[in-house]
Structures are given as C-alpha cells and as structure tokens.
Amino acid sequence: MKFAVLFSGQGAQKAGMGLDLLADSLFAETIDEASSASGQNIVADFKSENDELKKTVHVQPALVSFEAGIYRMLMRDLPELNIAGMVGLSLGEYGAMFASSALSLKETISLVSDRAKYMQIYADRVASGMAALIKPNWSKVKAILSKLQEDGEQVYLSNFNSPKQVVIGGEKNAVAAAVKEINDQVAAKRALLLRVNGAFHTPLFNEASKKMHDRLANVDFAKNKIMVISNTTAKPFDGNWKEIMEKQLAVPTHFCACLQYLIDHEHIDATLEIGPGKTLSSFAHQIDRDLESYRIGNLKEYQEFVEAIHETEK
Incomplete structure (x- = not known):
C-alpha cells in the first residue's frame, strides 16, 4: 500500500486523549519534550480536568504533541512504511511539519504554542x-x-x-x-x-497572520524529507514554509484538493489518519471511495494498525 498520512486539526481533540499511549516510553518521552518546549503540562491538557481542551492555547500544542508522539512510534515500529505524502488539516500541518523533518519537535511545539497564543488573542x-x-x-x-x-x-x-x-x-x-x-x-x-472559539481561516485573523510573519522571520526550516501538501496552495511545500504558514491563518484551507493531489500525482491507495476521531478519514472516503483507510487515535488502534501492516508483509 502507498499511504497518505493525514494529521487531524483543531476540533478533533477530546478529554482523555493520549493517556493510554503514555504507557509507551517513546510517546511519554515525546510528551515530556513537548511540555518543556511549550511551557505547558501537556498531560494535564490531555486530561482537561479544567477544560483546557476548550482553549486554543492548550489545544494546539497538545494535539500536535499527540500526533508527533504517535508518528515517532510508527517510525520505530514500521520504519519501512510506504508514505507517499502528508496532509494536515489546518493545525495538522504542524504535525506534518514535524513528521516530514522540516522542523525539530522542540521548534515545532514552540512555534505552534506561539501561533495558539496569537489566535487566542484575536478569537477573544x-x-x-x-x-x-x-x-x-x-x-x-x-x-x-x-x-x-x-x-x-x-x-x-x-x-x-x-x-x-x-x-x-x-x-x-x-x-x-x-x-x-x-x-x-x-x-x-x-x-x-460548530463549537469553536474563533473564525479560523478568515480575514478576522489577518492580525494574527501578521504576528506569525514576525515569529517566522528567524525560523530556519529544513527541506522536508517527505512530501507535504499545503492547505493554502494545494501543492507541495517547496522551501516556502515561512510564506505559507504566515498566510495559512487567515485564508481558506483546501483539504479536498490536497488529498486529490496525492491521488492524482502519487497514486496513493490508502490513508492513515493520526489524531483523535475519524473526521479526515470520512472526508477521504467522500473524495475517493476506493481508498483504504486506517486511523490511529489511541493505543488499541495503534497496535491494530501495526499488526495489520505486519500481516500484509507476510
């Protein structure tokens, strides 16, 4: 199978996410690193005992950390997984940013934490x-x-x-x-x-976009090792992360066109959604019913996916 990896965006989060995955030492290590980079207690965000996951400033670093932890586990257990490209929905592009090696975990979480602060300001x-x-x-x-x-x-x-x-x-x-x-x-x-606390990807976030421009000025992106399709252009990122991630906050996303790009140009035949829920898998099914879909949102689904891939390799 030739996979497109799909990274969930804001709205997919739910209280208790990631807690079972902490039993995996690599996932736990990732969350520790992310907590340090964000200056937040990501495990407390996962628990959301004080409604942390209803606030953008907590949701964004928590969800990207969750996705990064699962991706690291996949690369440890399935290093030969055939990934043709990646698509993240809005915030999920930061999960893809890390997974494609465009930025380190520390840099990705630090960047997304600041993005969340800017968005919270203008959402309020x-x-x-x-x-x-x-x-x-x-x-x-x-x-x-x-x-x-x-x-x-x-x-x-x-x-x-x-x-x-x-x-x-x-x-x-x-x-x-x-x-x-x-x-x-x-x-x-x-x-x-929808139950959201901001009109993301509209001109209401033009000022947040300007703040991202300043924040991105001193960020050095590496060339991504895996193709990532931009929500903003519906084309692969090609050394233009700064320009696009600045605009991304205040312009529409095009998940449908992004996945269609990978279908048309990379001939993917399967999708793997990383994140709580199954929203992106549902969109993928609407785009192309022939795509085989998998998702990982908890430890049980992770184990089932690894077993399924091992079975196909026999």
Whole structure:
C-alpha cells in the first residue's frame, strides 16, 4: 500500500486523549519534550480536568504533541512504511511539519504554542463562529454570502473539506444569519453551527497572520524529507514554509484538493489518519471511495494498525 498520512486539526481533540499511549516510553518521552518546549503540562491538557481542551492555547500544542508522539512510534515500529505524502488539516500541518523533518519537535511545539497564543488573542476580541455546510449548492451559497458581505457582514468561506462539506466562518451574528438564509433557501442539505472559539481561516485573523510573519522571520526550516501538501496552495511545500504558514491563518484551507493531489500525482491507495476521531478519514472516503483507510487515535488502534501492516508483509 502507498499511504497518505493525514494529521487531524483543531476540533478533533477530546478529554482523555493520549493517556493510554503514555504507557509507551517513546510517546511519554515525546510528551515530556513537548511540555518543556511549550511551557505547558501537556498531560494535564490531555486530561482537561479544567477544560483546557476548550482553549486554543492548550489545544494546539497538545494535539500536535499527540500526533508527533504517535508518528515517532510508527517510525520505530514500521520504519519501512510506504508514505507517499502528508496532509494536515489546518493545525495538522504542524504535525506534518514535524513528521516530514522540516522542523525539530522542540521548534515545532514552540512555534505552534506561539501561533495558539496569537489566535487566542484575536478569537477573544471578536465574537465569532463557524458552520459546516453539508452538500452545499454552490451558486446559492455564494449568492447568500455575497449579499451578506455587501451589507457589511463579515462571513466567509473558510474550509473546503470534501465534495460534500465546506465550512463558513466570521462574526458570530453574521454566521448565524448565513446559516438561517442557507437553511431557508435550502442552499445545503444541512447547515450546522460548530463549537469553536474563533473564525479560523478568515480575514478576522489577518492580525494574527501578521504576528506569525514576525515569529517566522528567524525560523530556519529544513527541506522536508517527505512530501507535504499545503492547505493554502494545494501543492507541495517547496522551501516556502515561512510564506505559507504566515498566510495559512487567515485564508481558506483546501483539504479536498490536497488529498486529490496525492491521488492524482502519487497514486496513493490508502490513508492513515493520526489524531483523535475519524473526521479526515470520512472526508477521504467522500473524495475517493476506493481508498483504504486506517486511523490511529489511541493505543488499541495503534497496535491494530501495526499488526495489520505486519500481516500484509507476510
């Protein structure tokens, strides 16, 4: 099998994630390193006993640390795994950044921790939200958003996830108005408000993007050893990490086009989702039903995946 590795983004997190994986010494070591790099107690974030995983500043370093720990385990146990390319959804690009060797773990977690702080600042300044549109009617949705924008409302397309799902984001009242219009006009099969604390990948995060520009100025990226497809350009990163990761905060993501790139150019036939849940596996199935899908979100799923690969090698 030829794999695309998919790294989950913000929203996949859940209380208790990663705790069973701490039984693996390499995973535990990774979380210790990440805690030092972030200045946070990542294990406490995993437990979320004080709702840490409801706050961007905790979620982002915790989720990337989780993904990094699992990837390190995979490289120890399955060093010959045939990985053709990687795609991370939004925050998940930082998981791919580390896994592809573009940055060390320490540098990746330090960078994503600062990114989370910038995003938390601007998420707290304006009441904002996002909504998922299931099976959208493109012409109707675009007309609705254009009319609202003409009326001075800040609501935008923010995520192109699959042929059956896109996400809009913006000021809270504007998103609510858009959802009402979309439902009233049957511009999508369903329009559902999401439980997020910011309208990520919209112009509401332009100022956070500027802060990332300054933060990235002195970061030295290595050439990634595995192809990573950018959410922003839907093309492989090619020495342009700084430019793209600055823009990434305030422009739409294109997960659908990213995975399609790997299907068309690298001829992948399987996906491996690393992260809690199965959202990206679901998107992948909507993009190409012939893809075989695997996911790792806990120790049991990790062990099952390793066993499955060993079986195919016999």
